[in-house]
Amino acid sequence: MGKEPYSGKITDILIRTAGVDPETLGAAEEKAAQQGERLEKYLVEKGVVESDAMVLALSEYLGLAPMNVTHLSPHPHLLELIPREALKKQMLIPVARVAKQLTLAVADPFDLPGMDEIASMTGLQVVPLVASEQDINEVLSKLFAENTQGLDMEELMRDDSDVQIVEDADAEQSLDEMLETAEGAPVIRMVNMMLVEALRTGASDIHIEPMEKSVRLRYRIDGKLTERPGPPKNLQNAVISRIKIMSDLDIAERRIPQDGRFNIKALGKEIDLRISILPTVHGEKVVMRTLDKSTLSPNLAALGLDNYSEKAMTHAIAQPHGIILVTGPTGSGKTTTLYSCLQELNQPDVNIITCEDPVEYQLAGVNQVQMHSEVGLNFSSALRSILRQDPDIVLVGEIRDGETAEIAIKAALTGHLVLSTLHTNSAPGAITRLIDMGIEPFMLGSALVLAQAQRLYRRICPACRKPAEVSAEVLERNHIDSNFFDGTTIYKANGCPRCSNGFKGRGAIMEVLLLNDDIRNAIIRGANTSEILHLGIEAGMVSLKQAGLTRVKDGLTSLEAALEVTGGD
Numbered sequence: 001m002g003k004e005p006y007s008g009k010i011t012d013i014l015i016r017t018a019g020v021d022p023e024t025l026g027a028a029e030e031k032a033a034q035q036g037e038r039l040e041k042y043l044v045e046k047g048v049v050e051s052d053a054m055v056l057a058l059s060e061y062l063g064l065a066p067m068n069v070t071h072l073s074p075h076p077h078l079l080e081l082i083p084r085e086a087l088k089k090q091m092l093i094p095v096a097r098v099a100k101q102l103t104l105a106v107a108d109p110f111d112l113p114g115m116d117e118i119a120s121m122t123g124l125q126v127v128p129l130v131a132s133e134q135d136i137n138e139v140l141s142k143l144f145a146e147n148t149q150g151l152d153m154e155e156l157m158r159d160d161s162d163v164q165i166v167e168d169a170d171a172e173q174s175l176d177e178m179l180e181t182a183e184g185a186p187v188i189r190m191v192n193m194m195l196v197e198a199l200r201t202g203a204s205d206i207h208i209e210p211m212e213k214s215v216r217l218r219y220r221i222d223g224k225l226t227e228r229p230g231p232p233k234n235l236q237n238a239v240i241s242r243i244k245i246m247s248d249l250d251i252a253e254r255r256i257p258q259d260g261r262f263n264i265k266a267l268g269k270e271i272d273l274r275i276s277i278l279p280t281v282h283g284e285k286v287v288m289r290t291l292d293k294s295t296l297s298p299n300l301a302a303l304g305l306d307n308y309s310e311k312a313m314t315h316a317i318a319q320p321h322g323i324i325l326v327t328g329p330t331g332s333g334k335t336t337t338l339y340s341c342l343q344e345l346n347q348p349d350v351n352i353i354t355c356e357d358p359v360e361y362q363l364a365g366v367n368q369v370q371m372h373s374e375v376g377l378n379f380s381s382a383l384r385s386i387l388r389q390d391p392d393i394v395l396v397g398e399i400r401d402g403e404t405a406e407i408a409i410k411a412a413l414t415g416h417l418v419l420s421t422l423h424t425n426s427a428p429g430a431i432t433r434l435i436d437m438g439i440e441p442f443m444l445g446s447a448l449v450l451a452q453a454q455r456l457y458r459r460i461c462p463a464c465r466k467p468a469e470v471s472a473e474v475l476e477r478n479h480i481d482s483n484f485f486d487g488t489t490i491y492k493a494n495g496c497p498r499c500s501n502g503f504k505g506r507g508a509i510m511e512v513l514l515l516n517d518d519i520r521n522a523i524i525r526g527a528n529t530s531e532i533l534h535l536g537i538e539a540g541m542v543s544l545k546q547a548g549l550t551r552v553k554d555g556l557t558s559l560e561a562a563l564e565v566t567g568g569d
Contacts, residue, residue, distance in 0.1 A: 010061045018053040051132040059130045062109050067129040069093055069105045069139050081122050086497035090114045091136050101125050107133035121497045163192040163266045187238045190231055198290055199267050210236055210283030221500045222458050240284050247275045254284055293361050297340040303508055306547060308540050312514040317341050322449035323412035327424045333456050333508050334421045335360055342366060345393055354395035355382035379404040387411055396420040402437040409439055412447040427451040427513035428532040431523055445523040451513045455565040456506040457557045460491055461499035468492035470559060478563055488553050509547040
């Protein structure tokens with residue numbers, strides 16, 4: 001362990017051990033203070049003290065052991081303990097773990113809050129050793145270099161039993177193909193590592209993108225794409241073929257898009273992955289969407305909605321018939337909201353049937369139908385058949401055309417509760433969209449129970465958030481009342497080992513338009529979107545922008561993150 005700390009000053013040690021002139025040190029102290037930089041770092045950057053000499057001086061001053069990390073190659077298990085961003089940000093390398101103690105080589109031994117973060121994140125007692133920042137930087141660069149090594153080959157050769165492919169009973173051909181590719185074990189492990197990393201970081205999508213001379217690997221974490229070192233270019237086709245084998249797709253076909261899916265068991269979870277393969281000029285681009293049923297909300301209350309929105313949604317799904325529309329752009333959580341409604345409605349005394357393209361999550365007790373347009377099974381044809389199956393509740397994955405819209409409206413008018421999604425930007429916009437599809441206003445006014453629009457905002461990390469000031473100019477530019485945030489503290493993102501660039505997880509904000517007599521009459525007489533919006537707000541509806549600003553006021557997100565999903569208008 002460490003020695004007794006030296007009781008004098010670091011400058012005294014440098015004068016004695018490094019032969020630095022006292023006048024030079026005095027001048028350096030002044031300049032470092034003026035620039036707001038630590039003296040030790042300033043002396044090394046300016047070449048006044050050699051890096052190794054500074055390590056020895058700090059070691060003596062703090063009573064910590066010094067370490068030369070030049071030839072250090074940390075075990076992959078150690079690197080899994082601490083996120084890559086934290087290693088680079090805090091300039092440290094895990095050296096060893098013995099029981100509950102984690103030994104770290106650190107460039108800044110004065111960074112006690114940083115080491116406390118590592119201890120909190122890993123649950124281990126941190127034992128620091130002093131090392132050169134330059135050496136640590138070189139080691140980290142080698143470890144995470146985006147070169148032909150791509151991923152750590154030592155890690156790739158480890159046993160891959162931490163990921164199990166869940167095969168269908170009729171997948172004999174796929175299994176045979178997998179046996180034939182056994183000689184490509186490093187490629188199998190490389191793909192498994194990508195999947196495990198996605199689950200570890202909570203990524204919703206994995207992008208494998210062939211470039212001219214490299215392969216780019218990106219993860220969508222909390223709605224933002226984050227780049228990671230990709231596989232080497234010479235293994236591009238092997239990696240994509242491995243994914244095709246897992247998805248039971250045609251390996252030989254590289255000219256047309258393909259879609260598939262497979263299940264894996266990893267990190268104690270069973271995850272469904274939806275695969276999309278698209279030919280590009282430099283090879284096939286792969287996007288894998290992770291679908292984790294354990295993250296689904298068990299009911300509406302668990303979605304964390306505002307009081308009005310939750311009460312309106314609960315009232316709507318309790319109706320015996322009518323249509324409920326959930327709207328928003330791709331990736332805004334519409335499916336999660338619909339499935340939360342279904343799980344609340346899923347009782348032994350009701351018959352629930354869905355038609356989806358694709359079936360994203362499989363729910364016990366719900367009859368789910370997968371669309372197959374190539375054989376004529378689309379939303380409109382499936383919906384006609386479903387209505388002959390004595391359903392109480394029908395979920396239509398998406399209303400894409402007038403025919404589907406008409407059948408859904410008629411089903412709602414004939415005693416069924418219909419839930420569906422629509423691509424519009426606002427709740428009142430869903431009404432005009434259906435009228436544009438050819439639905440008569442009087443039918444829509446009679447059938448529609450509720451229209452909802454939603455977005456996903458990024459939750460700010462509570463561990464590292466910092467208070468923020470908002471200028472009057474920003475408020476004015478985004479048409480926000482200058483007194484809206486009075487008396488509250490709003491926060492900005494910072495970033496720490498526990499989060500991704502200051503954010504961790506996402507939440508939903510909703511604009512819920514619950515129809516009343518005034519709104520129904522307005523629809524029937526052909527009112528425009530603005531008038532319907534005004535009537536909705538009068539009835540208590542919270543607009544998307546207002547819901548987002550309320551999350552800012554509650555300290556759940558930053559103003560920038562709220563405005564990026566709701567807009568400034």
